[in-house]
Amino acid sequence: MSDAPSPLGLLLDVDGPIASPVTRTVATPSIITDLILLARANVPIAFITGRSVAFIRDEVVLPLRAAGLPETMRMYGVCEKGAVWFPITAAGIGEVVVDDSVTLPTPAVEGIRALVADRFSDTMFFDETKQAMVSVEQRTDADHAAYQVAAADFNEAAFTLLTGLGLGIRFGGRVHPDAHGAVPFRIDPTIISTDIESVTLDKDHGARRALDFFSVSGPLPRVWRSVGDSRSDYLMADHLHAAGYDVSHVDVRPADGILERPYPVIVEGDLVHDAAGAQFLGSWVDRLGLR
Template sequence: MPDTHSPLGLLLDVDGPIASPVTRTIATPSIITDLLLLAAANVPIAFITGRSASFIREQVVAPLVAAGLPEKFRIYGVCEKGAVWFPITGAGMGEVEVDASVALPPAVVNAVRQLVADRFADTMFFDETKQAMISVEQRVDVDTATYLNAQSSFDEKAFEILAAHGVGVRLKDRERPDAAGLVPFRIDPTIISTDIESVTLDKNHAAERALAFFAETGRLPSLWRSMGDSRSDYRMADHLHEAGYDVSHVDVRPDDGILDKPYPVIVMGEQIHDEAGASFLDYWVDRLNLR
């Protein structure tokens, strides 16, 4: 790939700013169009998400390929908050690598799967596509209030399952260390799911992995934007700031509380979720004169 300097780099959460949290798909066509225009301008784009590689293949990569990826581009995926990673090529998703060292014990995975089947199948489902973490997600036919009420009960029962298996676990302010006094896993509720994951997984580490990949394929821009809908997404910008880049973070769900950071935090007016994400991408396509 020629070393064409990019004016911008993007680290993008998927659920919220790119995929609708309601439909779990890219519901705004301009998002695909603008991502392709930015990719054609050599903008490095990383999708950094808690989602599985399978989800990204079906809901993000397939629409990009179908719409016609440019001849040369730099797009990368880091899934399950850093446990799974892969390049994206003109043919689609490249080789998927998994950090098996952060995976939960199979007995715990099976016990949580059974818990969902026995007690919570009317409000949520067990995500069978995850390769390192456990995710249990709201059913799309269930309203938010009903799901959140069930979620709190599920989280407590999942906590007890991990503790009963001798796995050190944290849920909010509660901790149950393992036999060595360690707490290597956490239960992390989101607005549409509960993730059970290694405490070493986070989006700052995922951002570091993405930048290392981009550094192998061309020069890195000095200007970066990260975008997400949860407080943990700020960690992408944290890494960029600490590494010395000019960064701002776009918060597409600011009602949860805008964090006080040493870099600018951007909100898209009254827009939220993928509507805000679409407007943000559209802004940069216009600013870089890519139409």
């Protein structure tokens, strides 16, 4: 790695721009190659995701290691929307820290696990790798339209179950406080999953944690790009913009609606998901002359 200041910083959602939402793997080889080239150029790269450590380790870090991560780089993982974090080195994932203050109560976790097993196991599975939030996800062998119907029923059933346990929870426009008037958790559906999580967790929380980590290893670049496929991914760029950085957000699923923001929002033509992510990363590799 050069001693020159980094020309760029990257905050990357994983599902969508890096991993295919269909295969749940990094299916585009150039993504791995270009991430390594950018890491060698001293570009701070943070994966900020709702995914678990196990997913990032197996589906992202292992392919990166196999392709040859540099010995010196600035790479970081923030999983479960800020509840779990760790450095990434050439040797793999470093020490994992879990914020136990945001975990769901055990009866809620057990109740959701049983709900999936009893009523929804034909279209979804309970993600046993999560350490703080609770997630259920579409089975890869399930029809997506069938999953969407089942997910709507699941979300309603989960809300009923959790409020019955006395949990303070938000779901869409509905708010159910706990006995103390607090609402510490929310149900957050995505296109392939439902997360049940602390209301303190989101992509801006992950961005803040990543910047704090990178600031220890050297000056932060002025230019940043965040990349994601959900409206909540804009929160990464929101945090960077509020902190005074030159930021643009790359939306790899603009059909969901491009949000109005005081910074540029980039789309990669007609490309979406990991095809758009690959195009974006490749354009910066070429722009920086790294090939």
